[in-house]
Amino acid sequence: MEVIRSQKRTPSNDTVSNPKIPLYLTAPQMEVRLEEFELFAVDRLRVLKGVSDGLARGRNPKEMDDLVDTLWKEHMRDPDASVMFNKDIISHFVLRLVYCRSDELKKWFLSMETALFRHRFRLQNFEAQRAIVGEFGLPYKAVTGAELEGLKERLGQVVRSLGQISPTVEAVYYKVPFEEVPDLVASRRVLIQKGYAFVAGSQLVSLVVTQFRSHISKALILTNRKWTTTIQEREKDRLTPIVEALSTSYLGPDYSQSTEYAEISLKDIDQVAKSSFPLCMRHLFEKVREDHHLKHGGRMQLGLFLKGVGLKLDDALAFWRAEFTKKVGSERFDKEYAYSIRHNYGKEGKRTDYTPYACQKIILSAPGAGDHHGCPYRHFSEDNLRAALGRMGLSSRGMEGVMDQVRNKHYQLACTMTFEAVYGTSCDAGINHPNQYFEESQKILKSKTPPAPV
Amino acid sequence: MFITSEFTTARNLFPYNDIHKWLSYGHDGKHPGCDEYYFGRREFSFTLENDVYLRYKSFKSASALEHAIKSCFPYKIDIGAVYSVDPDKRHAYSQTGTNVFTPVERELVFDIDITDYDDVRYCCSGADVCSKCWPLMTVAIKVIHTSLKEDFGFKHILWVFSGRRGVHCWVCDPKARRMTNEQRSAVAEYFRVYKGNENNARKVALMGYSLHPFLARSYVDFLKGFFEGELQANQSIFSTKDKYDKILEMISYEDIQSELREKWEKSANRSSLSEEAISLVRWEQLKNTLQSKKHKAPTLRMCVEEIVFTFTYPRIDLEVSKQMNHLLKAPFCVHPKTGRVCVPIDPNNCDEFDPLAVPTLSQLIEEINSGGSKMGVDDDDDDTDSSLLGKSIKFFRSSFLGPLLKSCKEEIENSYKTKIGKSKDSFSW
Numbered sequence: 053m054e055v056i057r058s059q060k061r062t063p064s065n066d067t068v069s070n071p072k073i074p075l076y077l078t079a080p081q082m083e084v085r086l087e088e089f090e091l092f093a094v095d096r097l098r099v100l101k102g103v104s105d106g107l108a109r110g111r112n113p114k115e116m117d118d119l120v121d122t123l124w125k126e127h128m129r130d131p132d133a134s135v136m137f138n139k140d141i142i143s144h145f146v147l148r149l150v151y152c153r154s155d156e157l158k159k160w161f162l163s164m165e166t167a168l169f170r171h172r173f174r175l176q177n178f179e180a181q182r183a184i185v186g187e188f189g190l191p192y193k194a195v196t197g198a199e200l201e202g203l204k205e206r207l208g209q210v211v212r213s214l215g216q217i218s219p220t221v222e223a224v225y226y227k228v229p230f231e232e233v234p235d236l237v238a239s240r241r242v243l244i245q246k247g248y249a250f251v252a253g254s255q256l257v258s259l260v261v262t263q264f265r266s267h268i269s270k271a272l273i274l275t276n277r278k279w280t281t282t283i284q285e286r287e288k289d290r291l292t293p294i295v296e297a298l299s300t301s302y303l304g305p306d307y308s309q310s311t312e313y314a315e316i317s318l319k320d321i322d323q324v325a326k327s328s329f330p331l332c333m334r335h336l337f338e339k340v341r342e343d344h345h346l347k348h349g350g351r352m353q354l355g356l357f358l359k360g361v362g363l364k365l366d367d368a369l370a371f372w373r374a375e376f377t378k379k380v381g382s383e384r385f386d387k388e389y390a391y392s393i394r395h396n397y398g399k400e401g402k403r404t405d406y407t408p409y410a411c412q413k414i415i416l417s418a419p420g421a422g423d424h425h426g427c428p429y430r431h432f433s434e435d436n437l438r439a440a441l442g443r444m445g446l447s448s449r450g451m452e453g454v455m456d457q458v459r460n461k462h463y464q465l466a467c468t469m470t471f472e473a474v475y476g477t478s479c480d481a482g483i484n485h486p487n488q489y490f491e492e493s494q495k496i497l498k499s500k501t502p503p504a505p506v
Numbered sequence: 507m508f509i510t511s512e513f514t515t516a517r518n519l520f521p522y523n524d525i526h527k528w529l530s531y532g533h534d535g536k537h538p539g540c541d542e543y544y545f546g547r548r549e550f551s552f553t554l555e556n557d558v559y560l561r562y563k564s565f566k567s568a569s570a571l572e573h574a575i576k577s578c579f580p581y582k583i584d585i586g587a588v589y590s591v592d593p594d595k596r597h598a599y600s601q602t603g604t605n606v607f608t609p610v611e612r613e614l615v616f617d618i619d620i621t622d623y624d625d626v627r628y629c630c631s632g633a634d635v636c637s638k639c640w641p642l643m644t645v646a647i648k649v650i651h652t653s654l655k656e657d658f659g660f661k662h663i664l665w666v667f668s669g670r671r672g673v674h675c676w677v678c679d680p681k682a683r684r685m686t687n688e689q690r691s692a693v694a695e696y697f698r699v700y701k702g703n704e705n706n707a708r709k710v711a712l713m714g715y716s717l718h719p720f721l722a723r724s725y726v727d728f729l730k731g732f733f734e735g736e737l738q739a740n741q742s743i744f745s746t747k748d749k750y751d752k753i754l755e756m757i758s759y760e761d762i763q764s765e766l767r768e769k770w771e772k773s774a775n776r777s778s779l780s781e782e783a784i785s786l787v788r789w790e791q792l793k794n795t796l797q798s799k800k801h802k803a804p805t806l807r808m809c810v811e812e813i814v815f816t817f818t819y820p821r822i823d824l825e826v827s828k829q830m831n832h833l834l835k836a837p838f839c840v841h842p843k844t845g846r847v848c849v850p851i852d853p854n855n856c857d858e859f860d861p862l863a864v865p866t867l868s869q870l871i872e873e874i875n876s877g878g879s880k881m882g883v884d885d886d887d888d889d890t891d892s893s894l895l896g897k898s899i900k901f902f903r904s905s906f907l908g909p910l911l912k913s914c915k916e917e918i919e920n921s922y923k924t925k926i927g928k929s930k931d932s933f934s935w
Contacts, residue, residue, distance in 0.1 A: 212716035230658060231685065234692035240718045244696075247659030247681070387557060418824065421622050421702060433706040 072180055073172050075187055077267065080141045088139075089146055090294050095127040096143035097298065100164040107167060108412050108484040110462050113174070120171035149283070149291075150298045152276040162272065166265045173257050181256050188263050192226040195250060200225065203243065203250060210243050224253040233258045318367045328493035330467060330486045331428045331440060332414060333357050339424045340372075344379040349417060349425040351389075353409055355396050360408035360487040365397045410485045411464050429454075429463040446473050515871050516840040517576050521899055525836065526568035528907055529585070531678075532914030539922025547610075549586030549593040551833050552578055561586075561833075562593035581842045584833035587612035588683075609830040614660075614682040614690060616697075617826040617834065618646050619672035625702070626817045628741050628749065633843075635671045635861055638740035643673050644856045645732045646820035649724045650675065650697065651853040657720055658693070662910045664902075665851040667864060669841025673851060674834060678910055680917060687829055694827040696720070699819045708756050710815045712808040724819070725811060733814045734789070743817065744788035745781040747771070753792075756813055758805040762795055837902075840867050849898040852905065865894040 084092075102123040106116055128143075130136040144165070151161035173181060185192075195203070208219030230249040236242045236258045242249040251259060284292055316324050325337045336354040340346050346354065351372075358368060372393055376385045394400045411427065419426040428437055434455065441451050450473035457466035468483045475496050483489050526545065527534070533544040545566070552560045552575075560578070565571040575583065587609035591599050596607040620643060624631045629638040647665055654660045654677060662678040685693075699721070702709025717725060737743070744750045750770060754763045770788060779787070793810055800806045826832055839848050845866040851859050873894055 206719040209716050209719050209722060213714040213718040213721075215714045217715050230692075231681075231689050234688050238692040238695035240696055240720065243719055244657040245659075246656070418698075418701070419705075420700075420824070421625065421821070424705065428705070431705060433708065436705050 072176060073169065073184060074137065074141050074144075075184070075264070075267075076141065076144050076271075079145055080138070082138065082142075084142055086290070088142065089291065090298070092139050092143040093146040093150065093298055095139070096147055098127045099123045100147075100161075100168065103164050103167050103171075104160075108410070108464065110415070110464055112461065113171075116167070117171050117174050120168060121175055124172070146295075147298075148272060148275045149279060150295050152272045152279055158269075158272050158276075162265065162269055165268055166261060169264050170257060170261045173260060178253065181260075182253075185256055185260055188260060190259065190263065192228050192251075192259075195225045195227050203245075206243050207250060210241070214241060222252045222254060226251045226253075226256075226259070228259060232262055234262065316362050318363075318370055321363070321371065324361075327497060328490050330483070330489040331444065331470060332426070333486055333490075334444070335428055335440065336424055340375050344375045347423050347425075349419060349423050351392070352396070353414060353417075353425040355393060356406055356408040357486050357490075359397060359406075361490050365394065365399065368397070369393055408485070408487050411467070411483065414486070415463050427463050427467075429458050429466040430461075434458075441470065444470065444474060446470065512845075512867050512871065513579065513581055513840070515874070516867055517579070519838075519870060519895060520572075520575065521838055521902075522568045522572040522575075524899065524902060524907060525838070526571065527911065528678075531680075531683075532911055532918050537915070537918055537922070539918045539925075543592075544588065546592055547590070548588045549831075549833070550836075551584040551586060552580030553582035553584075554578060554580055562596060564593045581840075583836045583839055585836045586833045587830045611683040612830040614677035614685055614693065615827060615832070615834050616650060616675040616677075616694075617668070617672065617823045618643060618650075618675075618820055619668070619823060621671060622821040622823070625752075626741075626743075628743075633671055637860070637862070640861055641732065641736050641740065642818065643861075644859070645728055645818055646822075647673060647675075647851065647853055647856045648728050649820050650822070652723070652727070653697070653720055656723075662906065662913070663853065664837070664906050665853050665856070666837040667846070667849050667851055667859070667861060668835065669839070669846050669848045670844045671861075674837075674848075676834075676837075680914075690830070691824075691828045694822065694824045697820065697822055698824065699815055700821050702816075708758060708805075708812070710756075710812045710819070711805075712812050712815065713804075715807065717808070717811065721815075725814065729814050729818045733818050734786075737817060738785050738789065739782050742781040742785045744770075744785040744792075747774070750788065753813060756816060757796070757809055759799070759803060762799055762806075766792060766795060838898075847895065847898070849895075850902050850906065852901060865898075870894060 099120075103116075103120065106119045111119060128136065128139060130139060147161060147165075151157040173184065176184070203225075204221055207221045207225065211219045211221065227248050228251050230237050230242075230244050230247055233242065233249050233251055233255075236251065236255060237244065237249060241255065242251055244250075287295075322341075325334055329337060333354055336346065336350050339350065340354070355368065355372075358371075363371070369390060372389060373382070373385050376389055380388075391400060396406050398406070414425070415427045415430050417426045419431055428440060432440065437458065438451060438455070441454060446454065450469075454466045454469045454473070457463070457469060464483055467489070468479050471479050471483060471489060471492070475493060477496060479492065481488075529548055530545045533540045533542065535542045543566075546564055548564060549561070550563045550565070550571070552563060554560065560580075563574065565574060586593075588611040589596070590606055590608050590610050599606040620627070620630075620635055620639060621632060623639070623642055627639040627642065630636050651663060651665070654663055654675075660677050660679045660682055664676040664678065666674045666676070668674050699712075700709055701711070712721070716722070742749070743753065747770075751767075754767055757763050757766075766788075769791065792813075796806060796809050800809070826834065835848060837848050837850060840846070841848065845868060846861075846864045847867070847870070849864055
């Protein structure tokens with residue numbers, strides 16, 4: 053891709069018969085104007101940010117399809133189909149430069165581009181989808197004849213297990229090594245036999261998304277290498293400043309450095325937990341006080357949250373030690389637990405300063421026997437959740453709204469409604485991070501002027 | 507608890523050559539296609555007596571491994587992944603910043619621990635295990651082993667007693683060793699059914715109109731029979747109010763709960779039947795009630811199955827399986843708290859396995875002292891060893907190691923031939 057100064061665009065050599073969604077397999081051989089370099093990237097970034105937002109709000113797949121459709125039309129559309137196509141490709145490759153430069157950036161970009169691809173794919177018709185599968189050069193054959201007959205009964209069982217009362221076995225199934233469709237395997241949405249998964253035509257999206265993600269992931273590593281060895285230096289007066297500016301926009305705060313609002317000391321912690329912690333952290337906190345112990349998942353979720361609200365390392369060590377030594381004794385605490393607390397604060401091992409978990413990550417966690425982490429709106433039974441919300445001070449009417457959101461699997465909206473009920477204000481931005489809940493709560497509490505002395 | 511001198515025996519009896527042969531996967535240097543550095547890139551970790559934990563240890567040969575173990579005196583030895591370079595030398599490489607030190611191969615592993623079943627076993631809790639609850643592990647092995655073979659097509663699977671209260675599984679096919687973290691995670695999730703902790707009552711939620719074929723097969727072939735037979739006999743899960751309340755809470759329909767609760771409260775003192783018989787009667791009553799009422803709500807459709815799964819379906823530790831760099835205890839170690847040897851379990855005969863009959867270190871020492879066997883089980887050709895440990899070693903070699911090495915050597919030979927074939931072509935004009 054050649055970036056040139058402001059000039060009339062030379063006619064594109066791209067042929068017209070392109071599949072609707074490019075696969076970004078190779079960098080395009082075309083010339084790009086400098087302004088377009090930045091503008092195209094910004095437009096695509098708006099789309100990716102919209103996707104990120106949608107996922108954080110727990111939108112279901114159909115809602116995400118619609119969202120992506122809207123976002124794409126709003127930011128990436130052009131009356132000229134080939135211009136639109138070029139913009140798609142150029143913007144992707146520019147953002148690769150921007151987001152290849154750190155592990156955190158890579159992870160975000162990979163997730164969002166994959167999600168974008170997934171929903172754009174789902175919006176295509178079956179023929180277009182098959183064409184894209186072909187583009188990837190995937191060698192999978194359709195299962196036919198006697199082999200398909202032999203599998204029909206169990207394929208029907210799979211369909212029924214997914215909620216369809218009549219087992220309509222589709223006409224086309226692909227026999228694919230199970231490694232190629234990890235998400236279908238994980239959710240038991242395919243029949244697996246002797247190492248092969250039988251993927252329905254309607255499930256093709258899983259197949260291609262895995263390929264897509266794998267390809268982009270590898271490409272980002274190569275791009276990073278090129279960037280650090282040649283491009284960054286060569287372009288330091290032209291593209292590099294644009295690239296660097298692009299990555300600092302559009303990502304929400306990660307709460308790894310606590311703000312002025314959020315510094316708590318050990319003596320206030322019980323009171324602050326009651327007044328300002330979101331339900332997930334309140335539950336964990338109460339459990340620590342009650343059981344004098346937490347399993348690993350809970351220690352991570354609560355520990356990083358406390359770091360984000362401003363609990364200093366020494367205070368954190370004192371807090372965990374005071375509780376754990378009641379159960380395990382101080383020698384075991386020093387041996388087994390102190391290390392990982394310091395690790396969380398970046399004082400051991402790799403010395404990464406770990407960031408507190410956002411709602412999306414917490415919702416996706418899998419608490420098991422003896423665990424208390426995760427998102428209560430998702431992981432608690434209805435009775436336990438109601439009891440917990442009652443303890444937070446919600447009225448039965450307020451609770452209904454929240455439970456309604458929970459039933460529709462909108463866990464973050466449920467938490468937002470809880471916030472609104474507890475503090476009596478609206479929260480338009482929506483909760484997507486426990487530390488955000490804490491900060492907003494502290495803002496409100498501190499702005500309430502104390503009553504004048506009588 | 508463990509005495510250094512006893513552990514000296516453990517270190518002398520540890521089958522270094524067998525472990526080395528296993529983890530070399532055929533790369534014994536006797537074939538031009540062998541990678542002679544393969545074994546040396548495997549991470550081991552030692553836990554020493556004062557809880558010092560040494561990671562990233564690697565060895566070039568069986569004797570190097572033996573020497574290190576006999577001089578460091580670890581009481582626990584873990585096996586990690588095969589890395590891109592010698593773990594010992596990783597610092598020399600990470601300077602280049604292109605992430606060269608990374609795991610490249612690792613067995614697909616599973617860890618099942620009976621403490622994760624504490625909410626459904628009434629005979630023991632915590633670290634204890636007995637003949638009444640061990641069958642939970644047996645049925646777990648059957649379910650997982652069948653699936654690994656039939657569904658995933660794996661062939662080289664080793665099951666090992668963890669020494670106290672659980673089992674480990676090592677899947678050693680080349681395909682398994684090369685799986686990415688994402689793929690491992692997918693398999694672990696495929697096996698996952700139980701999603702419980704004290705915060706939710708209905709810990710198994712089977713949605714849809716039928717079970718997935720894997721779950722259906724597990725239910726029909728193993729779980730149903732175990733639940734209605736051995737489990738009921740051992741645990742009498744309906745015999746007291748506390749016990750049956752727990753089950754009733756899994757029925758997401760208040761009316762049915764009350765109906766059964768009333769019935770059982772009334773019959774509580776009047777019955778002259780044994781605990782086990784009462785349990786069975788109540789189970790039949792529960793099934794009948796649910797059968798007649800299941801159309802009332804989608805959550806009742808498979809309530810019976812959900813109850814069976816809650817009590818019997820395997821509960822694996824997901825975190826152990828998901829990451830390539832996760833370390834797992836080596837087979838044939840001695841468990842420091844029980845003194846028992848971590849011996850292999852035959853998945854085709856796992857009903858016969860008794861964790862309380864596994865040889866302990868003291869028994870092995872006594873056997874040696876009374877002249878019943880020799881120190882050092884490393885004699886490769888010794889098939890006459892009928893000592894306590896000898897039987898396990900023999901099983902390890904004949905059922906697992908032999909077939910595995912045969913298949914590995916074939917693979918090495920084939921890929922070598924392919925490589926040679928390719929370069930032959932490149933010389934053709």
